[in-house]
Amino acid sequence: MxxxxxxxxxxxxxxxxxxxxxxxxxxxxxxxxxxxxxxxxxxxxxxxxxxxxxxxxxxxxxxxxxxxxxxxxxxxxxxxxxxxxxxxxxxxxxxxxxxxxxxxxxxxxxxxxxxxxxxxxxxxxxxxxxxxxxxxxxxxxxxxxxxxxxxxxxxxxxxxxxxxxxxxxxxxxxxLDAQCLGLDAIARRAITSDPDWNGGHYYGGPEPEAGLARARQIGHLMYLSKASMDRKFGRRSAGRDATREDPPDPAAAFFPYREVESYLDYQAESFTDRFDANSYLYLTRAMDDxxxxxxxxxxxxxxxxxxxxxxxxxxxxxxxxxxxxxxxxxxxxxxxxxxxxxxxxxxxxxxxxxxxxxxxxxxxxxxxxxxxxxxRAITDVRDPDDEFAPVHTSLFSD
Missing domain, CATH: 3.40.50.1820 (Alpha/Beta hydrolase fold, catalytic domain)
Structure with a gap:
């Protein structure tokens, strides 16, 4: 039910x-x-x-x-x-x-x-x-x-x-520690400095999508580790079919559009389609507080x-x-x-x-x-004498 x-x-x-x-x-x-x-x-x-x-x-x-x-x-x-x-x-x-x-x-x-x-x-x-x-x-x-x-x-x-x-x-x-507090502050500043934010009263008009997109990209970098990013993206180019979210500056055409950039642009675009910029401000402040x-x-x-x-x-x-x-x-x-x-x-x-x-x-x-x-489904991977005894080994089989 x-x-x-x-x-x-x-x-x-x-x-x-x-x-x-x-x-x-x-x-x-x-x-x-x-x-x-x-x-x-x-x-x-x-x-x-x-x-x-x-x-x-x-x-x-x-x-x-x-x-x-x-x-x-x-x-x-x-x-x-x-x-x-x-x-x-x-x-x-x-x-x-x-x-x-x-x-x-x-x-x-x-x-x-x-x-x-x-x-x-x-x-x-x-x-x-x-x-x-x-x-x-x-x-x-x-x-x-x-x-x-x-x-x-x-x-x-x-x-x-x-x-x-x-x-x-x-x-x-x-x-939260000071580093995370600082990154959250930058993410909020990206939203509030967007000219379409309009002091938070943007409903019915242009929304601060660019600011929310930058905030989400900062958040995604906080959620990933160096090892996972190296494994997923490395320094690879996104390929000739990939396009930048915004028109590049004149010098950008000389440099590759990397997979990590393409991923962050995709995450930002999908997020702005479903989330509210003011809510992002309110919820991150609640977490920080x-x-x-x-x-x-x-x-x-x-x-x-x-x-x-x-x-x-x-x-x-x-x-x-x-x-x-x-x-x-x-x-x-x-x-x-x-x-x-x-x-x-x-x-x-x-x-x-x-x-x-x-x-x-x-x-x-x-x-x-x-x-x-x-x-006893608990363990500390830092202790070689502490072995993890899994329970319900078929939990995630369909």
């Missing part, structure tokens, strides 16, 4: 203190709820509620062309929707069905634009809690998420510690009330959310007395590994949901 719907949560006050008269949250659910089997999946920065493939709707939902975790969530998959009731909600500030800058302000009849209130990860968590209340879900069997979705998971543990039994932070961190220890003495103090189990997954080639950051998170859990395990995956795919290597992500998640941390 699958559901795609939107629920009005009525008036909503954001953590910044500003309110809107109605917050509508788009969500998808999969499986049957038995009172104890609910799993909340938290999407990454530009993801949607479309976490798993829907047999009744093909593989296109809410403008996102494919299910972002379709090889991890579904019948017979790691997060098995024949066993678990899986809910994924699009976050406030996005443009995939939940109220955001592109939504109509009922008080003016025009899109909010940058009059929309500033959004935080905490606002996402509070909206999800209200949605689950509407769906009749109290305590969660698990909450899982990747990238900024993992930050969303951590916010659940500090904000609603009694509502979660098990959790998984996949390619996550307690906060998140700090697990905000309002607490430390990360350990923020997690101290959580009495469930946390699985941290990190990837050796990820320089965006690093192994060291997951190590630090696990250490904070141990200091707080929280049951934790850190599963380190050997991968050269970069940050995107949590999306493109389901065969490595799925087994530890499956074991966590089924058995908790006692499932």
């Amino acid at each position: 699958t559901t795609r719907d939107a629920v009005s949560l009525g008036a909503f006050t954001f953590e910044c203190g500003e309110s809107i008269p109605e917050l509508e949250v788009a969500y998808e659910s999969y499986g049957e709820f038995d009172g104890e089997n609910a799993v909340l999946a938290c999407h990454a920065l530009t993801g949607s509620a479309h976490v798993a493939r829907r047999p009744d709707a093909g593989d296109e939902t809410a403008g996102q062309a494919r299910a972002w975790w379709g090889d991890v969530v579904g019948p017979g998959k790691a997060i098995d929707t024949t066993e678990y009731y899986v809910v994924c909600a699009n976050v406030p500030g996005s443009c995939y069905g939940t109220t955001g800058p592109a939504s109509e302000n009922p008080e003016t009849g025009e899109p909010y634009g940058t009059d929309f209130p500033p959004v935080t990860v905490g606002d996402w968590t509070r909206a999800q809690r209200k949605l689950l209340d509407e769906l009749g879900v109290g305590r969660l069997h698990a909450v899982v998420g990747g990238s900024v979705g993992a930050m969303n998971v951590l916010d659940w543990l500090r904000r609603y510690p009694d509502d979660v039994e098990r959790a998984a932070s996949v390619a996550g961190a307690a906060r 998140f700090d697990l220890s905000a309002g607490y003495e430390s990360d350990a103090d923020a997690l101290a009330a959580f009495d469930g189990e946390l699985l941290c997954l990190s990837f050796t080639g990820d320089w965006h959310f690093t192994v060291a950051q997951s190590d630090a998170l696990a250490d904070a859990c141990r200091e707080a007395g929280v049951s934790v395990a850190h599963h380190v995956v050997d991968s050269d795919h970069g940050h995107d590994a949590f999306l493109v290597e389901p065969e490595k992500v799925g087994p530890p998640l499956s074991a966590l949901l089924a058995e908790g941390l006692a499932g």
Whole structure:
């Protein structure tokens, strides 16, 4: 059983203190709820509620062309929707069905634009809690998420510690480092310096596609590793049939149009067709702002009330959310007395590994949901004496 719907949560006050008269949250659910089997999946920065493939709707939902975790969530998959009731909600500030800058302000009849209130990860968590209340879900069997979705998971543990039994932070961190903050700032500047941005009130006119395209290209470089880029592109020319996105400067004709440039141009073009520039501004700021220890003495103090189990997954080639950051998170859990395990995956795919290597992500998640941390589907590739015992080896066979 699958559901795609939107629920009005009525008036909503954001953590910044500003309110809107109605917050509508788009969500998808999969499986049957038995009172104890609910799993909340938290999407990454530009993801949607479309976490798993829907047999009744093909593989296109809410403008996102494919299910972002379709090889991890579904019948017979790691997060098995024949066993678990899986809910994924699009976050406030996005443009995939939940109220955001592109939504109509009922008080003016025009899109909010940058009059929309500033959004935080905490606002996402509070909206999800209200949605689950509407769906009749109290305590969660698990909450899982990747990238900024993992930050969303951590916010659940500090904000609603009694509502979660098990959790998984996949390619996550307690906060961004300065390098990532700087790159996000440049990406936002690319949007706001586009002459078509118009202070965020561009709806009905030319949109800041060039600025959003540059922002997306910066993001893609953050998600890939040096090794994966060398393997995919090297220094190869894109070939005589490839054309540049924009007319080149006079000198450009002398130099090759490389495969890596062609790839980034393609990603930028496809992204501007489906995403809103203001939403990109809002969501990256929410990610940048998140700090697990905000309002607490430390990360350990923020997690101290959580009495469930946390699985941290990190990837050796990820320089965006690093192994060291997951190590630090696990250490904070141990200091707080929280049951934790850190599963380190050997991968050269970069940050995107949590999306493109389901065969490595799925087994530890499956074991966590089924058995908790006692499932032993955890390992540290840096320790030669720690062997990974996969579970459900046929998880990803069709």
